[in-house]
Amino acid sequence: MKQPLLEVKNLQTSFRTEEGLVRAVDGVSFSLRQGEVLGLAGESGCGKSVTAYSISRLLPMPPGQFDGGEILYKGRDILGLKEEEMRRIRGREIAVVFQEPMSALNPVASVSAQIEEALAIHTSLGKAERKERVVHLLARVGIPDPAQRALCYPHELSGGMRQRVMIAMAVSCDPSLLIADEPTTALDVTIQAQILKLIQDMKNETGSAMLLITHDLAVIAETADRAAIMYAGKLVETAAVKNLFAEPAHPYTRGLLNSIPVLGSPGRKLKSIPGRVPNLIDLPGGCAFANRCELAGSRCRNEMPRMVNKDEGHQVRCHLHDGGVK
Amino acid sequence: MVADNKTVGASPFQLSMRRLRRDKLGMASFVIVLLFTLTAVIGNFNVFGLHDAANSYNLENRYVKALSSWSHPLGTDNFGRDVLARAVMSTRISLFLGAAAGLFMLPIAILAGALSGYYGRWADSIILYVMSVIVAIPGLLIIMSLVQVLGRTFFIIALAFAITGWVGLARVVRGSFIQSREYEYVLAARCLGAGSFRIIFRHILPNLSHFIIVRFVLNFAAIIKSEVLLAFLGLSVLGVPSWGNMIDESKQELTAGHWQNLIAASLFMFTFLAALNIFGDSLRDALDPKLKNSSRKAGHK
Numbered sequence: 112m113k114q115p116l117l118e119v120k121n122l123q124t125s126f127r128t129e130e131g132l133v134r135a136v137d138g139v140s141f142s143l144r145q146g147e148v149l150g151l152a153g154e155s156g157c158g159k160s161v162t163a164y165s166i167s168r169l170l171p172m173p174p175g176q177f178d179g180g181e182i183l184y185k186g187r188d189i190l191g192l193k194e195e196e197m198r199r200i201r202g203r204e205i206a207v208v209f210q211e212p213m214s215a216l217n218p219v220a221s222v223s224a225q226i227e228e229a230l231a232i233h234t235s236l237g238k239a240e241r242k243e244r245v246v247h248l249l250a251r252v253g254i255p256d257p258a259q260r261a262l263c264y265p266h267e268l269s270g271g272m273r274q275r276v277m278i279a280m281a282v283s284c285d286p287s288l289l290i291a292d293e294p295t296t297a298l299d300v301t302i303q304a305q306i307l308k309l310i311q312d313m314k315n316e317t318g319s320a321m322l323l324i325t326h327d328l329a330v331i332a333e334t335a336d337r338a339a340i341m342y343a344g345k346l347v348e349t350a351a352v353k354n355l356f357a358e359p360a361h362p363y364t365r366g367l368l369n370s371i372p373v374l375g376s377p378g379r380k381l382k383s384i385p386g387r388v389p390n391l392i393d394l395p396g397g398c399a400f401a402n403r404c405e406l407a408g409s410r411c412r413n414e415m416p417r418m419v420n421k422d423e424g425h426q427v428r429c430h431l432h433d434g435g436v437k
Numbered sequence: 438m439v440a441d442n443k444t445v446g447a448s449p450f451q452l453s454m455r456r457l458r459r460d461k462l463g464m465a466s467f468v469i470v471l472l473f474t475l476t477a478v479i480g481n482f483n484v485f486g487l488h489d490a491a492n493s494y495n496l497e498n499r500y501v502k503a504l505s506s507w508s509h510p511l512g513t514d515n516f517g518r519d520v521l522a523r524a525v526m527s528t529r530i531s532l533f534l535g536a537a538a539g540l541f542m543l544p545i546a547i548l549a550g551a552l553s554g555y556y557g558r559w560a561d562s563i564i565l566y567v568m569s570v571i572v573a574i575p576g577l578l579i580i581m582s583l584v585q586v587l588g589r590t591f592f593i594i595a596l597a598f599a600i601t602g603w604v605g606l607a608r609v610v611r612g613s614f615i616q617s618r619e620y621e622y623v624l625a626a627r628c629l630g631a632g633s634f635r636i637i638f639r640h641i642l643p644n645l646s647h648f649i650i651v652r653f654v655l656n657f658a659a660i661i662k663s664e665v666l667l668a669f670l671g672l673s674v675l676g677v678p679s680w681g682n683m684i685d686e687s688k689q690e691l692t693a694g695h696w697q698n699l700i701a702a703s704l705f706m707f708t709f710l711a712a713l714n715i716f717g718d719s720l721r722d723a724l725d726p727k728l729k730n731s732s733r734k735a736g737h738k
Binding site: 167217220228232267280 | 447450624626628630631635639640644
């Protein structure tokens with residue numbers, strides 16, 4: 112089998128705060144092959160964004176710190192790279208699409224200047240060639256009248272347009288790995304589908320792999336090949352998207368799926384997961400989800416469950432699948 | 438569809454300039470500032486014989502009363518020099534000193550503010566320490582000692598103003614950098630592989646340009662006031678007419694009923710400073726319209 116493009120092994124990222132050490136990412140492992148889309152889902156504060164920013168090494172350090180693990184990108188450990196080496200990777204190899212297209216564009220620079228920037232940093236193209244490529248990129252992300260739009264400033268564009276510009280920026284150097292951090296959360300529902308489709312098209316055109324971070328399982332169902340569910344800094348379930356939706360194994364995953372409305376079944380009450388995400392500073396000794404779990408037994412409160420193989424490619428961190436909860 | 442070419446592709450700065458052009462009071466004061474600038478430039482040459490009239494002694498003709506003759510509309514002073522000509526010629530030193538000191542301090546302030554705000558940690562500690570030391574000593578004291586020791590030349594005085602004046606601007610720049618480095622577009626730029634240098638100068642600094650421009654204009658007015666004070670104390674550039682000199686001279690003349698020096702100098706200074714301040718305010722309103730709206734709303738309550 113080919114070497115995976117990205118391999119995250121037992122990643123541990125934490126933040127030093129006044130209250131104590133927050134273990135935002137605690138032993139996360141996954142891998143991503145060329146051209147694959149991995150959806151990383153979970154509630155706010157579960158560590159999914161921190162995972163993404165760890166991969167691009169964009170966390171402010173301090174207060175952030177890596178406590179262990181490896182992130183292998185094309186076989187090289189990213190965590191050991193110097194800042195200069197990392198800079199050559201960012202934008203060219205690993206690109207990020209941000210959640211807020213409103214604030215992720217510089218208000219005083221024109222669209223063309225901002226897209227051009229990555230090209231200016233990473234390629235030896237001349238100014239005229241760069242301008243040409245910017246117009247080409249804008250056309251590719253579906254912006255009408257690209258030559259004219261390139262001269263616009265962010266305040267002259269709608270939210271959807273800005274997100275298209277962000278995507279153009281991200282794919283400008285044909286990155287091998289695209290990290291999309293809730294790319295559709297800030298957009299109108301009507302635009303969301305278009306942008307998702309665009310991100311997929313871009314991914315297919317450039318043949319890049321994608322790490323899609325979202326709290327919206329529908330987005331994952333729509334876009335991803337595999338899904339990983341995170342809870343309180345740990346992965347609780349990974350599976351092919353088909354399997355995950357057909358037979359969710361972890362009670363948390365089931366809870367998430369139950370909280371999505373289903374079209375055509377009026378009168379069905381939406382279930383919410385009781386309780387709150389535990390404080391990451393002092394996690395309970397056993398399973399972090401135990402106090403919200405209907406099926407939890409005494410073992411759950413005392414012993415941290417292991418990640419076990421349920422089926423081929425379907426892993427779950429739950430005592431239910433590893434000898435029972437009692 | 439791109440229907441309106443005027444609004445498409447207009448940078449925030451261009452939009453601001455459009456707002457500024459609609460501000461009548463602001464534009465009027467801008468014209469006055471321009472006239473003073475023109476006067477200052479003209480002051481370098483002996484146009485209309487102004488230079489001679491302001492500097493040549495004529496002891497036969499001392500203390501001509503103001504409004505009494507066409508050749509000396511505002512009268513003459515103790516040495517028979519034309520008061521109006523001296524007031525006009527004084528514009529030169531004020532304006533050039535304000536500009537030079539401002540230009541000297543701009544790079545210091547921006548660099549210091551950017552480095553301490555962006556990098557934080559030890560860079561911040563060192564720069565903050567230097568700033569605190571400078572602020573702890575009264576500015577005028579530093580200026581006076583520098584001028585006394587190094588000489589009363591234009592260059593030294595401008596430098597002295599820059600050395601004492603950069604701290605205020607640097608603090609503002611530092612604060613803005615601390616705020617800006619957390620913005621998502623800075624993160625996005627880092628994501629594209631941009632280095633710190635590029636982020637500081639290409640991403641954050643352009644977003645602060647409105648701050649810096651407004652501070653520069655208001656700072657200009659402050660330096661002109663300080664120069665007048667310095668000249669009043671007899672420490673400004675030697676042998677050049679200055680509003681401060683004129684007011685200093687009038688100290689003794691007033692009791693004898695010769696008020697032309699005081700009136701002429703004060704009038705010119707007041708007009709220039711008022712125009713400069715009003716223009717500075719208009720500029721701020723144009724560059725930062727949110728600020729204007731919020732202050733108006735607060736005013737109506």
